[in-house]
Amino acid sequence: MYNPIKTLKTNTIGTLNMLGLAKRVGARLLLASTSEVYGDPEVHPQSEDYWGHVNPIGPRACYDEGKRVAETMCYAYMKQEGVEVRVARIFNTFGPRMHMNDGRVVSNFILQALQGEPLTVYGSGSQTRAFQYVSDLVNGLVALMNSNVSSPVNLGNPEEHTILEFAQLIKNLVGSGSEIQFLSEAQDDPQKRKPDIKKAKLMLGWEPVVPLEEGLNKAIHYFRKELEYQANNQYIPKPKPARVKKGRTRHS
């Protein structure tokens, strides 16, 4: 994490401030929680009743533990002060208008493929993720806020891929000649992640509808236009460098 103290303050003090405000004005509060509360999960797929597997002192802890305590605070305010809370556990999400340089895998791979740079895979690429398109998430959040479900709900697309498959898919969709470059694995990187969305289906009547390739094509289109625009303005964004330990680099 780029700034662990700021991440912790936002998740803890920020959530506390918002809960205080919600109590004062009688508002319903939506917590944008995360699949990261499950850590590097030993249960697969992850359902809401799984308590998770988080390293409390690792490099991701500021985010994982920050979100976990944010959830704890929501339920303390609900119980003690009657604040209405809705808690969405959001799984990996992408789409147009996502930040081009925040270092996440979708933005990195698309930028790298469009710029003819190597696609940087951390570790062997056998770790998995399931990616949801942003409009599906927004519909899920609206359904959750309009529901009477106060317990946490997973919002994600259960279509799971390895990161290496994902790199190849993006290369193909972009039509890029980029090579795939293997870098050292990121510390405490969750090895598997896939949402169990039975609860959202049953209680919200929600499920994702946008196929992965369709969503990726929209994101690629957006990134291409942004690059063109920024090239005309003399600014070429670069993918954020690998947030990994120094190590041996392999090429495929």
Ligand SMILES: O=C(O)[C@H]1O[C@H](OP(=O)(O)OP(=O)(O)OC[C@H]2O[C@@H](n3ccc(=O)[nH]c3=O)[C@H](O)[C@@H]2O)[C@H](O)[C@@H](O)[C@@H]1O
């Ligand atoms: O959606 C979620 O649940 C969480 O997902 C992400 O965390 P992460 O799954 O680690 O997302 P990425 O940083 O995009 O990484 C996904 C995978 O791709 C790998 N990766 C990432 C970037 C890259 O250039 N190459 C690469 O192989 C990572 O090691 C990881 O295995 C976000 O960083 C969190 O904010 C969010 O809460």
